[in-house]
Amino acid sequence: MSVTSLKAKLMQGNQACAEGAIYAGASFYAGYPITPSTEIAEILSERLPQVGGRFIQMEDEIASMAAVIGASVTGAKAMTATSGPGFSLKQENIGHAMITEVPCVIANVMRLGPSTGGPTSPAQGDVMQARWGTHGDHPVITLCPNSVQECFELTVKAFNMAERFRTPVFIMFDEIIGHMRERVVLPEPGQIPVVNRKKPEVGPESYKAYEPVDETLVPPMASFGDGYRYHVTGLTHDETGFATTKPEKMAAHLQRLHDKINNFLPEVVDYEEQSIEDAEVVLLAYGSVARAASRAVKDARAAGLKVGLIRPITLWPFPGEAVKKAAAKAKAVIVAEMNLGQIINEVRVAVEGQAPVYGVLRADGEPISPTEILAKIKEVL
Amino acid sequence: MAIPAEQLKSPVTVNLAWCKGCGICYSLCPTKVLIGNELSKAVVAHPELCTSCRVCEAHCPDYAITVEGGPKR
């Protein structure tokens, strides 16, 4: 494979994710083999050294997440990829990256769970684990592509957001998207902006590693080896980076972790709408299911039914405002997802009782078809 | 005539703010320069006996002892 010939290519979702990482400037990957994400590791083991980056297959999922954080504090853009069981194992270190504000990207190719479950079966069962998988409170950014093209683009975006907000970012796609092959148009260098973390403008003597310097509330991040000699700890810390047990300092620290993202929701939250203006039935679906839902909208419209679709691109933060607005004019809201009811609860919260919320829920390793969704539309109308 | 101990410039100094009174220094001191006070913290009782061997400094877990002179470790 030659790098320069990449323009339009037929590729798999996992490969697009790997190429997106390279485009975004990733220089480090640590991972552990796990179906159905393994191709991301395989491809990056070949691609990263070509661009001067480094790949390592660690001894387990926990170590992979740890190595990613270690690489990132030296200034590298770092990522790992995994699937359900591995995502569970990584949670403690994800929490470490959250509280230490270390940028990194975690791709989670979702398979049927719990436990070993169905390694080759698609599912969307990790939605709530993404939101609440670690202990303690912190916001998360989770991107959810529904095509191979988006696997590429959202991986770039995931790195950009990780660097912009100094936080781990998840890109989560179901096995169908991960293994599906589609035509992808690869952008030229510079065509999609690439964001790099803000570095300190002051010298080591006046640098406070966790003191925000502007309205973003994101502290500039020095790289290890740059002479700043600062401290990174998973303990709750104050603006100097050193552990504190002072209630007001602990509160301020955790509040800033929330505010640095929640104060910028318009910049973060992303979704796509289809035929939503006059929709009497509002569908909500993401990932591969959104493709079936989109088909169902077209079929319903052809049959004279006023149906629209909201497709969250950020599962977290959830585009609740868009859902609320659409539900205000709707007779029913239908959530289709490959689990037994996860994002549907978020939808119920957003709808605020304006319309009944129904589910097309499936967790048997089979994709949800347009026919199933259409049947539910007809049932509720 | 011997100079009174308290008038000798002691090669050993103890930072009492850091000393936790573990007793390692005065237990290991070969010439008994250091003793424990009522809080079991280290005090310099016999500076004139100090050979600057630095055993106390090297084994003070709290970096509370500095010995001047003697071998650089």
Add this chain to the structure above:
Amino acid sequence: MNPEIAQYYRVNKLPHIWCPGCSNGIVVRSIVEAIDKAGLDQDKTVIVSGIGCSSRAPGYMNFDTLHTTHGRALAFATGVKLAKPELNVFVITGDGDCTAIGGNHFIHAARRNIDLNVILFNNNIYGMTGGQYSPTSPTGTKATTAVYGNIERSFDSCKLAQTAGASYVARGNAFNTRQLTDIILKGIENPGFSFIEALSSCPVYYGRRNKKGGPADMLKWQRDVCVTQAAYDRLPEEKRAGKIITGVLHHEPQPEYTAEYAKIIEKAQGGNG
């Protein structure tokens, strides 16, 4: 604090949190003295630790310091070293951190022979959580989770490191600080995975419950039982029981991981034209 070592500490963070008589502070001093003797660039030296008493050390050390999660210091450090091989990377870990929860990372970091200087502070107990038995607690140890005596056998972490592939393995103790500094220095000079077990002591949770005397008694015990291999070999058979061998136990240079990876990059880029 002696000005000879003060530059390596965050002096404004002292006194440290360790209990009276805990020998962790002594071991940290040997580490910074070894760094000083090796002439390492302080700005290019990183200290990584896990969780536990000894893992609080980096907070007091004037370098780039990374305090991580329980057992994972070696995996974090692997990321640091591989991403920026020019850094000198030290790992400070404990017996629980390194050989229990972090056991897998320990053997694999050793197997890779990645250039890390690992100092295991072995106090034979979980101190931070109040005195539970660890994988290095001797059989029979009394601990808060072994009130009837520990029935498990203990790890020899040095043998474990050597078997797993570490290219440098040594053991020292908090009493013999000159030796400890010296074996850490030799570890720094070894380009590869250097493992140093430093016998530390926990008078509060281990010593008291196991009737080992006070802080000074525990150091004197180290003085009495620790011998070099050469001294051990000279001992008559009947005096060998209970002795602990210290000094350099194994040194066999092997290809170093990040150096090997640099060749991978060369190969990948050459192959790509």
